[in-house]
Amino acid sequence: MESLTLEDYVAAIEALIDEGKDAQELVREIVPLKQRLLAGWRNVPESFSEGLGDVPYTRNLLHADAEGRFTVMAIVWGGRCSTPVHDHESWGVIGVLREPVAVVNYKGPEEGHGNLEPLPAVTLDPGAVATVVPPRSQNIHKMLNPTDRPAVTIHTYGDPAKLCRVYDPATGRTKQMELQFHHAL
Numbered sequence: 718m719e720s721l722t723l724e725d726y727v728a729a730i731e732a733l734i735d736e737g738k739d740a741q742e743l744v745r746e747i748v749p750l751k752q753r754l755l756a757g758w759r760n761v762p763e764s765f766s767e768g769l770g771d772v773p774y775t776r777n778l779l780h781a782d783a784e785g786r787f788t789v790m791a792i793v794w795g796g797r798c799s800t801p802v803h804d805h806e807s808w809g810v811i812g813v814l815r816e817p818v819a820v821v822n823y824k825g826p827e828e829g830h831g832n833l834e835p836l837p838a839v840t841l842d843p844g845a846v847a848t849v850v851p852p853r854s855q856n857i858h859k860m861l862n863p864t865d866r867p868a869v870t871i872h873t874y875g876d877p878a879k880l881c882r883v884y885d886p887a888t889g890r891t892k893q894m895e896l897q898f899h900h901a902l
């Protein structure tokens with residue numbers, strides 16, 4: 718597989734968005750680009766691990782589109798950590814660089830109250846790429862590192878990736894969370 722630099726990956730996504738592709742088309746076409754991006758990376762900078770321990774995982778900005786149309790980031794996961802249960806308003810393409818990670822999807826009520834039902838965890842090995850598409854009520858999930866070793870994943874979202882809707886799985890109640898980037902390339 719011919720690898721892609723981050724710069725070429727970003728340029729290819731810009732071109733797809735400029736062509737007016739919808740979310741489904743975008744994720745379908747970004748998956749092979751993400752596989753080629755992963756093929757060119759051995760690891761992310763050591764500095765991205767700084768702060769692990771204070772936070773379960775670090776969010777590290779690789780590219781922010783000037784018009785806010787998409788964001789590329791690396792997440793470095795501490796051992797045995799998990800995101801909260803959340804959803805995505807935008808499309809997303811998630812690739813695994815180091816160590817297997819797992820995704821647990823949830824079935825739940827569209828809005829408001831009622832407990833969420835977890836589906837069996839899906840393991841994503843290094844090189845694997847997963848996608849999310851709207852509507853957000855259909856993409857409720859959490860991502861976790863099932864190993865004791867730091868894991869690294871590369872995420873591309875169709876927004877600035879600064880806001881997240883988090884669920885209490887016992888009640889289905891949601892709250893908006895503001896997210897920060899711990900490091901940038």
Ligand SMILES: [Fe+2]
Nearest residue numbers: 803804805860
């Ligand atoms: Fe997610």
